[in-house]
Amino acid sequence: MKQNHYNLLKRFLQGSKALFLLSMTASGISALCDMISPQIVRVALDQALGGADASGLPVWVRNLALQFGGFDALGEKIWLFAMAIVLVALLKAAAQYIFRVANTAASERMVKTVRDSLFAHIVRLPFAWHMKHKTGDMIQRCTSDLETLKNFISEQMTGILRILILLGFSIGFMFSMNTRLAMIALTPVPIIIAYSLYFHRKISEAFLNCDENEGVLSTMAQENLAGVRVVRAFGRERSERDRFEAQNEYYTGLWMKLAKPLAAFWSTGDILSGTQILLTVCFGAVFCIRGEMTAGEYIAFLSYCALMIWPVRMLGRMISEMSKAGVSIDRIAYIMDAEEETDSGAHLTPELNGDIEFRDVSFSYESGQELLQNLSFTIRGGSTLGILGGTGSGKSTLVLLLSKFYTLSPDSGSIRIGGIDLTDIDTAWLRKNMSVVLQEPFLFSRSIRDNIAITSDDAEDEQIRTAARIAALEETVDAFPKGFDTFVGERGVTLSGGQKQRTAIARALIRNTPILVFDDSLSAVDTETDARIRAALRERFRNATVVLVSHRITSLKNADQILVLDSGRVAELGTHEELCKAGGLYQRICEIQEEAV
Ligand SMILES: Nc1ncnc2c1ncn2[C@@H]1O[C@H](COP(=O)(O)OP(=O)(O)O)[C@@H](O)[C@H]1O
Ligand SMILES: [Mg+2]
Incomplete structure (x- = not known):
């Protein structure tokens, strides 16, 4: 990862780092609980019930057994082992609970931080930058890529401790119980990891392709919604529908194509893990019969084998998701690295x-x-x-x-x-x-009042009215049932072109600035209204440079x-x-x- 991406990530994790660490620790503890249970079963079977030699057990386990009167006595009170298993399960449940809560809180907090910083940054980027970049692409980066980053951190990164504990302890316990069986049981593991890595690498391109085509599809829908009047006016419904359906078909096809390799991956993975269990069952049974292994060890062995399947598969996935998340960070960093408008x-x-x-x-x-x-x-x-x-x-x-x-x-x-x-x-x-009325006025989906007062937060009603009067907008607005509270629909479609222009003019006039600039701002206003507005302007802004x-x-x-x-x-x-x-x-x-x- 590039240094600036590392710094960026550090900045994004501000305020959520402690929560992420807590969720990581909690998931680690729940993994430890998973690791302990088979050991309890093993001791219960071998030492308490089977009377096997306890000298191989750690000192603290033997001391603990002595507290209860030794292993022989424990054989009479086998429910104590059941209690221990329940206790561990309860501890695990608590850890899982903390993990879920902390993880969700952490990832939502992080996403909020990223969203806030992206927004704050984007609104300060120079006009020229905005002209160069497609809005759709920027939105995709702020949503989809952020989602990918969030998933990676909240699912993969926080899971890493859990994976390491599950793998480390399983392998450790296996080797401590029976080296040869451990070696046999672990042979499929490198194959599974390599296969999973290979698969995820290969499939990630297809996923990216799906993402991009989803972007194409939503751009198409968005354009059609925004340009609905053009579509209708030119009778393009049919051909636009065909275009949409073709793209939709293509997009759906991409996912369908993914279904087979995905299914093949999971089935193959199942076969490989099945093989691992099969090897352990068969060879373990033989070792048991030969007396090289106790029944308790055998059962514990099988448990560890089963517990390893998930982390082994996840490891391959994690490595490949890392590159996917890397791409997303790249795309987000592209925005964050753009230089803000500065006043050097x-x-x-x-x-x-x-x-x-x-x-x-x-x-x-x-x-x-x-x-x-x-x-x-x-x-x-x-x-x-x-x-x-x-x-x-x-x-x-x-x-x-x-x-x-x-x-x-x-x-x-x-x-x-x-x-x-x-x-x-x-x-x-x-x-x-300097009040500038740009050639293409933009109105927000807010009330007319808010649209006019956008330049001054503390504008009084009287000011808004005066500005509207000079812009020859007052009568028009008063004719609306809700007056200045009339909501301007998305992109101001409820207003005519001339009304929009006049709203934009009123917005500029609400501030008493020494310079006024109108870029073809009256083109959609009739000549008479145009003259009225100019007369009002001359009278009111006599000293302004226009x-x-x-x-x-x-x-x-x-x-x-x-x-x-x-x-x-x-x-x-x-x-x-x-x-x-x-x-x-x-x-x-x-x-x-x-x-x-
Ligand atoms: N952001 C831009 N990047 C590149 N060329 C541009 C950009 N904006 C405008 N132009 C080009 O500059 C020329 C002048 O544009 P403009 O100043 O908007 O003209 P006018 O307002 O007189 O109609 C046009 O040929 C236009 O295509
Ligand atoms: Mg122009």
């Missing part, structure tokens, strides 16, 4: 009402070619900049850069607010002072400045009046939109 050196918390200045900004996403090219412009503090540009021209990217969701590489220009470089400004502070991305000339024309973005470059920059006469892209779009009206 950025700690300034200036007033953010100054000019916003883009200086020679170039940017490209990791994979693609240069998207923004040498952008330079200044937004005066308190003024409004409108941005117009074709799809894919980099408008949203510009907004993301301004919010520090992506950072500029050192030699590709700079963004400054009030003369201070964005990289020096504390990220949390920046976002607290960045307004839009496709509508009517939305943009009152802006102090309009930037026309074309393939990541500044194509035009000026007021509505200026650009209307400039003979460029803006003028053309202006004419098209006027014609349409």
